[in-house]
Amino acid sequence: MLPLFIIFAATAIVAALGVVFSRKPIYSALFLLVNFGTLAALYIMLRAQFLAMVQVITYAGAIVVLFLFVTMLIGGGELGDIRPRGSSLAARLTWPRLAALALALLLLAGLGYGIITGQLSNVQGSAVAFQNGSVQAIGQALYTEYLVPFELASVLLLIAMIGAIVLARPPE
Amino acid sequence: MIPTTYYLILSAILFVIGALGVLVRRNVLIIFMCVEMMLNAVNLTFAALAYHFLQVNGQIFVLMAMVVAAAEVAVGLAIVMKVVRNKDTTNIEDVNLLKG
Numbered sequence: 295m296l297p298l299f300i301i302f303a304a305t306a307i308v309a310a311l312g313v314v315f316s317r318k319p320i321y322s323a324l325f326l327l328v329n330f331g332t333l334a335a336l337y338i339m340l341r342a343q344f345l346a347m348v349q350v351i352t353y354a355g356a357i358v359v360l361f362l363f364v365t366m367l368i369g370g371g372e373l374g375d376i377r378p379r380g381s382s383l384a385a386r387l388t389w390p391r392l393a394a395l396a397l398a399l400l401l402l403a404g405l406g407y408g409i410i411t412g413q414l415s416n417v418q419g420s421a422v423a424f425q426n427g428s429v430q431a432i433g434q435a436l437y438t439e440y441l442v443p444f445e446l447a448s449v450l451l452l453i454a455m456i457g458a459i460v461l462a463r464p465p466e
Numbered sequence: 467m468i469p470t471t472y473y474l475i476l477s478a479i480l481f482v483i484g485a486l487g488v489l490v491r492r493n494v495l496i497i498f499m500c501v502e503m504m505l506n507a508v509n510l511t512f513a514a515l516a517y518h519f520l521q522v523n524g525q526i527f528v529l530m531a532m533v534v535a536a537a538e539v540a541v542g543l544a545i546v547m548k549v550v551r552n553k554d555t556t557n558i559e560d561v562n563l564l565k566g
Contacts, residue, residue, distance in 0.1 A: 295467065295468055296468055299468045299472065303472075303476045306476065306480060307476070307479055307480065307483070310479075310480050310483040310484065310503055311483060313483075313487060313496070313499055313500065313503060314483060314484075314486055314487035314490065314491065314496075314500065316496075319493060319495040319496055319499075319556075322495070322496050322499050323495075323499065326499050326502065326503065329480075329503060329506070330506065333506055333509075333510060336473070336476075336510060336513075337510075337513055339468070340473070340513045340514060340516075340517040341517060342513045342516070342517070342525050342528075344525070345509075345513055345525055345528050345529070348529065348532060349532075352532055352535075352536055353502075353506070353532070353535075356536065357502065357535070357536065357539050360539060360540070360543055361495065361498070361499060361539075361543070364495070364543045364546060364547060365495055367547065368546070368547060368550040368556065390489040390490060391489065391490055393489050394485070394486045394489040394490050397482055397485055397486065397489070398482060398486060401478060401479065401482045404478075405475060405478070408471075408475075428522060428525060431522040432522055432525055432526065432529070435522045435523070435526055436526060436529070440526050443526075443530060447530060447533040450533060450534070450537055451533060451536065451537055453537075454536070454537030454538075454540045454541050455540065457540075457541050457544070458540040458541050458543075458544040459544075461541065461544035461545060461547075461548055462544040462547055462548070465551075
């Protein structure tokens with residue numbers, strides 16, 4: 295299981311970096327597809343089969359396709375905001391980039407501290423309850439305990455649909 | 467069996483990469499994709515902890531987050547199209563009408 299996890303995790307991280315560092319939005323969207331696909335695989339390894347299917351259908355099937363449609367509609371030309379040509383290092387270090395650098399260093403420090411002190415190892419779950427798949431468990435919880443949020447989610451989706459249609463209408 | 471913390475480390479890395487993208491990029495579409503990536507990283511955390519604690523609640527949360535993400539993408543991309551139609555740019559530096 296561990297080599298499989300390492301393969302998926304590495305693919306997810308590389309694809310995420312590809313999203314951030316691609317010049318054209320089309321390439322970013324395709325990298326995003328890879329990222330979502332590997333996350334679906336990780337969900338299956340976590341015995342969340344239903345989530346994996348929803349991930350593939352909603353994210354890879356609907357959201358990425360929507361991104362691709364919009365990118366093609368508005369002409370996703372490259373902006374040159376990453377790797378700008380011919381500017382000095384000091385000019386490139388704007389405050390969002392400094393904040394990003396600080397955030398990355400914070401992550402590294404946190405991970406390093408966790409690994410050195412040994413807090414980040416050997417915490418395992420025992421997946422007996424999810425052995426037979428979690429679709430049934432999710433359905434049961436969704437239609438009993440979480441019925442009201444479930445219904446409210448459908449209302450939210452309806453409102454979002456109406457809002458998107460109203461916003462995207464061509465001007466009179 | 468894979469330790470749960472590996473999943474948490476992976477989702478932290480993915481979240482930070484997404485946040486980096488939001489901070490560094492100026493293309494509104496790519497910023498949007500990075501926000502989606504951050505949402506996905508948090509979803510992975512929920513799923514991993516649901517697996518760890520043998521609770522199905524975490525997966526329900528992921529489902530709700532996916533619903534919100536779908537609604538957000540639909541409305542957000544409509545707004546992006548409106549902005550591009552009005553200002554003919556995907557650079558968020560050029561969309562500064564509300565800037566003081």
